[in-house]
Amino acid sequence: MAATIRDVARRAGVGLGTVSRVLNNSPLVSPVTRERVLDAIAELRYSPSQIARSFSSGKTLTVSVIAPFFTRPSVVERLRGIESALHASGYSLVVFNVETAARRDACLHDVSRHDRSDGVLIISLTPREDEIMLLREAGTPVGLIDTEAEGMYGVRIDDVYGGELAVRHLLDLGHRRIGFVGDSEAEVQDFNFTSSRHRQIGYLKALDALAITPPPEYQRYGVHGRYEARLLARELLQLAEPPTAIFAASDTQAMGVLEAARDQQLRVPDDLSVVGFDDIDVAEYLGLTTVYQPLFASGKRGVEILLCLIAGDLPEPPSEVLPIKLVARGTTAPPA
Amino acid sequence: MAATIRDVARRAGVGLGTVSRVLNNSPLVSPVTRERVLDAIAELRYSPSQIARSFSSGKTLTVSVIAPFFTRPSVVERLRGIESALHASGYSLVVFNVETAARRDACLHDVSRHDRSDGVLIISLTPREDEIMLLREAGTPVGLIDTEAEGMYGVRIDDVYGGELAVRHLLDLGHRRIGFVGDSEAEVQDFNFTSSRHRQIGYLKALDALAITPPPEYQRYGVHGRYEARLLARELLQLAEPPTAIFAASDTQAMGVLEAARDQQLRVPDDLSVVGFDDIDVAEYLGLTTVYQPLFASGKRGVEILLCLIAGDLPEPPSEVLPIKLVARGTTAPPA
DNA sequence: TGCTACTATGGAACCAGTTCCAAGATTACG
């Protein structure tokens, strides 16, 4: 059907190797011959088979990315960074969406086969000991985004510090009763998500610096999302002594908190201050005070690190930390 | 390095073909032999090379999807439907994000090579005459999502009817001065997006049924997004005789309209009614009246159609139309 | 028992590139 490299060779009256050399821009071809080959390629409307190429060269020019809940705005933005950097390098992007623990394990396992892609990017999921072994054995280059693991390379932020930033802002405004809304134990377990937990540690650290120990009932956990966060915040606000401010582990959860405040006829920020995390697109719209993290850049940088590994170099430092900052908007104010 | 099918054959003391038959669950293998081969596979920790498999069989078990602006919430939701259906069928998903006209053309061209993937899904972009030819010549199966084209298969909604639904709702409430905010001419041209235009036709049709002809200045166009929509809505609201209701071609644009209303100290829905389109996740949060369309289902159905084409069947009807409905929430009310 | 029909099996040929070695052509230089 379609022309092959041999057809081109015959047509141009040259050898197989010569056509291959032309295709790969080898300098070992005389200008005259190159021209002749290019003519033959044009005449036959020849286009080399990518699969055959991958097969014989062992390179697929493809990168897999494992993204948990890839509809979450923060993940989407990272993906956009990944896609843009990858495309610029001529790589294709294969996406795996992980929404269950089983799928998480299956994906990590599949991808370690180092067969269909030249490398793997893992977003937010922290590989376990045995999975790290598997990936290393298979020799699959891996870049981690938004997480870190022993002996692996990647890019992340300091979530503990981010939590501190958020809560210090509330403390500076004069708040002392500060609640926390974060991911459920189950999610942390199932997916090995760490950011909510780390942000909470920052929350505790900031409070501890002022010798404040928040009561356990001020810290609530639920399945990630607006809906659950709304319920958790409602519980917080119905306490005998409710918090005057709530730090949510993500902007999405902060939106749930805002809904709960609305439900209780509380004005934000007059009656309740709210801080989120991530600075997703809609945060600006809502005037939500939050902690900004460079989502797009994390994807881009993750790709750079991975391509580095694929090329055989070792990036330095292994785990790069991107800067974050507090963005004060309209959902925080001094307590009444 | 890694074991090959020949190693397995040698180890199991059988022929090449037999191992291949075991791998492909051919019934033409005796239970005893099958067992022996499976043992050898386990002992050698053999796992067949996907690339070699694709190469020799011609199937890649991969589908490409071309998604314009894949961070837009509506696109993300479609992608989620695609990923879920594709994964259930054992296919991998290669994503191309299109954000410029040049990239649009390049992607459509690349993908038509029918080499790296068994089929292509195209979201919202309508292939042009020559592109259809190219795809047909290459024999690449194509599924269209959110658009249609002569002789091609896919799934979509009736955008004209959607626009009618939205505007009829406003008319029923008593509005007569109704503005429209949609995509810019440039976008429609560059990407061959059709939905904004079709929704506007629905808008005109609904008004026409009541013999209303909206003045040209009531219809504004700008680059898709919250920011531009806000500016356009501001212009509308500053007219000598401003509209009492605005229909935005998407929820994202409706959010811009809401911002503009806020800027002008207008209360929604008392002073201004707003209707969006798509019913993205955040619409519910905002209490936005909008037109619901099955985004997730469109992705899923698109995959089903594509797999059908890959299998060599022709789906009926060629262009399937999914149901939509108006979701009345808090941003619409009778005019003051 | 002999013939047929079907099952089970082995392995060559094939897919379309890349890689690398051998060899011919050309140039450089003493």
Add this chain to the structure above:
DNA sequence: CGTAATCTTGGAACTGGTTCCATAGTAGCA
């Protein structure tokens, strides 16, 4: 002019599966 070094070139071998044909084995049946 002869020899070495360098530049070009051709094509066999290789990548790891699938496919299909030939053949051996076996059961069914008259």
